Amino acid sequence: MEPFLGTEALSSGALTRGALRWNYRAVLPNVYLPRDETPTLEDRTIAAWLWTGRRGVVAGRAAAAIWGVTGIEAGTPIELIGPHARPHPGVIVREERIADDEIRTWQGLRVTSPARTALDLGRRLPTGLAVEHLDVLCRVACLTRDEVEQQLQRYRGVRGIPQARVALRLMDGGARCPEETRMRLLLYTNGVPRPSTGILVEDGGRVARIGMGWEGIKLGVSYFAPLEAGVGVAAGDLVHHEIVARTGWTEVGYVGMANAGLIARRVRSEVWRRRARRV
Incomplete structure (x- = not known):
């Protein structure tokens, strides 16, 4: 039930004063919800x-x-x-x-x-x-x-x-979860060039999505669900890794943000190493 104004409920005859007092509670002055409902x-x-x-x-x-x-x-x-x-x-x-x-x-x-x-x-x-x-x-x-x-x-x-x-x-609408946003910001604060997001790679009609990366050097960074997510998710991740590897990309994966600083430093080193190799 949506919140309502007590005075309107009384004036329309939808509720009596007794019913309003005993069955509803004011969440703001003159604004009511059922007494047992958590807003x-x-x-x-x-x-x-x-x-x-x-x-x-x-x-x-x-x-x-x-x-x-x-x-x-x-x-x-x-x-x-x-x-x-x-x-x-x-x-x-x-x-x-x-x-x-x-x-x-x-x-x-x-x-x-x-x-x-x-x-x-x-x-x-x-x-x-x-x-x-x-x-x-x-x-x-x-x-x-x-x-x-x-x-x-x-x-x-x-x-x-x-x-x-x-x-x-x-701001980047290519992020699909908070963990990707947090990693992107951490890379930014570690001096890593801004990556592209939501990169799609294809292998024989099969498509995988890399969370963020640098297409010129084929280096990606992706967030993966923890093992508790279930067998189906894990199986999907295996297929993802196979597609990414077959397209020549190197992908750095992470599950949580506990070791995010270490991952960011690793990615920074790899980005600059690969860019230097291309010069």
């Missing part, structure tokens, strides 16, 4: 929007989740752009500029466009976390760099824009 991120987003009198525009990570960014925790503060409101735990209302072309509608809610969402993520989150969200947003919302650049130009001089420029420059 999801979507529930909390709708509740916060109702709390603003349906005037707020959902922004930040709540907007990113609406656009399809996964991994955002249910307890994440809900950000909205709208008229000033009395502070309340778990909700952040920002009274700031937003243009009409930066607003979309989702199930009746107003939400920031993918480009505006990207801008706000980049200027308000730590760079690493921002890029993780931006990679997914870029992929699921088909966000282009031109759209992002328009936002940067429109809001140049606004607080956090230099930080946003760094995060948005690192």
Whole structure:
């Protein structure tokens, strides 16, 4: 059941005061959910929007989740752009500029466009976390760099824009999971040239996807699921390795980020060794 305004339920006759008091609880002033229901991120987003009198525009990570960014925790503060409101735990209302072309509608809610969402993520989150969200947003919302650049130009001089420029420059929709984003950023901080992402190699009609790499030197880096993922996944990985090897690529694989620093240094050495050999 979606959150609802208590006053509307009472005035329409859908609930009595007794039923409202005993069967529902207020998650925000005048905004209710069933008493035994644990609010999801979507529930909390709708509740916060109702709390603003349906005037707020959902922004930040709540907007990113609406656009399809996964991994955002249910307890994440809900950000909205709208008229000033009395502070309340778990909700952040920002009274700031937003243009009409930066607003979309989702199930009746107003939400920031993918480009505006990207801008706000980049200027308000730590760079690493921002890029993780931006990679997914870029992929699921088909966000282009031109759209992002328009936002940067429109809001140049606004607080956090230099930080946003760094995060948005690192955005890459070719990443398929947070582990690939984290490794790409680690390679970047270790001085490795920016790789291509989502590289497809083919062998006799069979196709394998390399997470990231450098096509000129046929060196790739890919994340693989841990052994606990099951026999089917492991069998698929064996086929993947065979295809990659037959196409002449060398692939560095990793399972977790525990030894990521060592892997990044190994990749850096191999990249520069192979590039020097080509000169």
